[in-house]
Amino acid sequence: MKALLSLNKYLYKYRGRLLLGFIITIGARVFSVFTPQLISDSTTAIEKYVNGEVTSVAEVKEELLINIGLIIGAALASAILTFLMRQTFIVVSRYIEYDLKNEVYAQYQNLSLDFYKRNRTGDLMNRISEDVSKVRMYVGPALMYGVQTLTLFVVVIYFMVEAAPKLTLYTLVPFPILSFAIYKLSVAINKRSAEIQQFLSRLNTYTQESFSGIAVIKSYGILGRFNSDFVELSNQSKEKNISLVKVEAFFFPLMILLIGFSNLFVIYFGGMQYIDGKIESVGVIVEFLLYVNMLTWPVASVGWITSMVQRAEASQERINEFLSETPNVKNKSPNSSESIRGEIEFKNVSFTYEDTNIVALKNISFKVKKGETLAVMGKTGSGKSTILELIGRLYDVDEGEILIDGKPIESYNLDGLRQQLGYVPQDAFLFSSSIRDNIKFGKADATEEDIINAAKNAAVHKNIIEFSKGYDTILGERGITLSGGQKQRVSIARAIIKDPQIVLFDDCLSAVDTETEEEIFSKLNKISNNKTSVVVSHRASSAKNADHIIILDEGKIKEEGTHSELIAQEGYYRDLYQKQLSEKEN
Known part of the structure; x- marks a missing residue:
């Protein structure tokens, strides 16, 4: 769990809420274990009446009614505290998910350009979405049920030892076997989880690139090949997930089997001790059976918790790979x-x-x-x-x-x-929003007049007003709604609306004709007075x-x-x- 140690700063940040959740969890489990004791007392009262030790039916009935009332009260208290427990742990997990996504996104923003040349978009998206979600399951459900399971074990075993120490030892015999099985299965789950997350990144990358390049795929008539490749990747992903599920499938049956053995031990050894007079009442055996079955879900959940922790470990290790990256360009x-x-x-x-x-x-x-x-x-x-x-x-x-x-x-x-700086790249990138928002990207507080003037200076205003929705026209991904020349000119408008001191043009008019290019540069020369410009171009007309x-x-x-x-x-x-x-x- 070395990779998960990096989350300790978040656990410390929300330590107050987590401590409250821990206290509430203890309270909920304490109230829940009152029920076996009360049922044991009720069984003992009936046993004494059957054996003639108590002759008053009214006295037995009164004790039973009191115990029923206490059982209902304990159940209600346990239910309310369990609800509050979820409100603390699960809410904290969402806060940590929010913080972790922000940390990853901020790191993405800080990393240098060469990082993005080495890593694919699908992988970046997978780490900030799927991997962070797996980590949230660790700081939320896994932590909550882990505390609940540990607390219940401690409380139940305490009450069992108080009731019958020797019978407790017989009952807990299967648990060392359980611990060893959990260890072996955890190793296998961690390995398979890491493989699945890595493969999911490949699948996301392939899908993202297919959607981004759909025009090229269609124009080359290779939809069938891409579909068959995607099916093959999907099948490989399915096989890897099935291999993980097969390992995880061992947990629950194994837990139930071991709990079953514990029940058998309670019945046999408890019965023998009752016959030998070492246990005074059958109610103790009933109480132990309830305790053992009360541990069924917590014991079964150990496998589920372990699976979540191992998946989170694999995911956090992938997240840490990027968080540990140092940007080459430092502020x-x-x-x-x-x-x-x-x-x-x-x-x-x-x-x-x-x-x-x-x-x-x-x-x-x-x-x-x-x-x-x-x-x-x-x-x-x-x-x-x-x-x-x-x-x-x-x-x-x-x-x-x-x-x-x-x-x-x-x-x-x-x-x-x-x-x-005002930078206009050769490959104009526009966001999937309105034309107005894309131009305002250069200046968030720009007025409508500023936007129109920038568009006019970039010689794109006439094109925009011809659209049915004008400046409110929503662009497709990467500005696919516009032609190449229109995208370049909107990109220029976005740069000059900033009113920067240095303007950088990277062959940004390669998709427009010479006349439009000269018109744009004529306007830019007027508005860029006293501003430094660096123009990269393949045309002498842009440089003369x-x-x-x-x-x-x-x-x-x-x-x-x-x-x-x-x-x-x-x-x-x-x-x-x-x-x-x-x-x-x-």
Whole structure:
């Protein structure tokens, strides 16, 4: 149970409620064990009347009625306390589930981008949902029934020893066997539970990817293949679950068998002791039978509790794997808050992607002054997008340094830095909500006028108002309702509504025509006055108005200068410009 030790902080947090639940549980169990004693007393009263020791029927009847009243009262008290017990333990388990999900989600938010390249979405979702639910069963039902079972054992055995010590020993003979069986089965359950949770992550990942890529699957006509693969995965998942259920199925019959042996021992050895005069009344035997059968559910629940604990152990171990992950990009100034002007400088920057070992940048140096526009061009894989990711501190450099306003980028509060950036990725991601909400994502308190102005500046307002619901149009997952160009322009509107000091455009107009691109950049040049812009593009038309242009090739700066300077010399930029100019004329 080492993995579950990480939950102790939550148990300590709610220690008051748990202590109250523990006290209530003891009270509920104490009241419940009064019943066998009262029934024993009633049996003894009848026995004495039959044996002639008591001759008054009225006296026996009065004692029986009193005992019946006490039994009903004890049962009511036990029922009320049991209800309160559930209200404490189960409610605490929901609080812990809430806290744990928040902790996992916060960790997901803090982890670096490379973490998400190494792990699949389905697995991330499974750990924050299914695994956390398994852990909740441990801090809720398992803990509650564990305390209840332990308390009942202690109380019942105490009363049994008080009534007949020797008979108690005979009754408890099967319990060492029970303990050994529980240990062996627990090991098997833990192993199978871990396998099931891992496989469930695979199944969730496959399902999530199938739904996300349904358009591609349909267009390739491979629905049948995906269905058959899913059936195969489902069957494997079923077999693994069945293997776990087969092991768990041993628990209840085994408990009932051992309880049955205890009943036989009580009847035989108790009867022999009664015949030998070591037990004064048959009521003691009846009392013991009730005690043993009262232990039936707690003993049977030991298997269920053990199963829940083992599943929770396997799940918490998976959760801890991610909680122990350390983000590569750390917020070294979490308490500082500093505005930036927008000057950017790269000094001999080199960077290699850890997951692929691809060298993206090699000894890159350039400087962008406040209010200037830098255009970055080059072939696919030359390192253009990496420059934007480093400015947003999605990664930290391997060598060299990046300066913002003359200060190392690491010295800024990470959240504060990113809040002052407007980033438009190449693959525009939109949320499954309204167009209005997607644009407001850049500025939560934006007015309707702000939203419309941002849409107009991104040249998407006319498209939006043509929809039947306008800005209230609900987008499908990842913005599937819109065309590629519309998604890119909504993404631009989301970035510029922030009014950031630095705007990063990562080939974000690749899905629009040249005329629309020029219209958008014309408007952006007007609204981004005194703001620093870094534009990554494959089109010379996007770069020609920039204050400075750099051409990357295999992570190195191959050419740099203004549009007129680069046009005047032979090279990649001039060839590209002339080629795209001739295509436009044709």
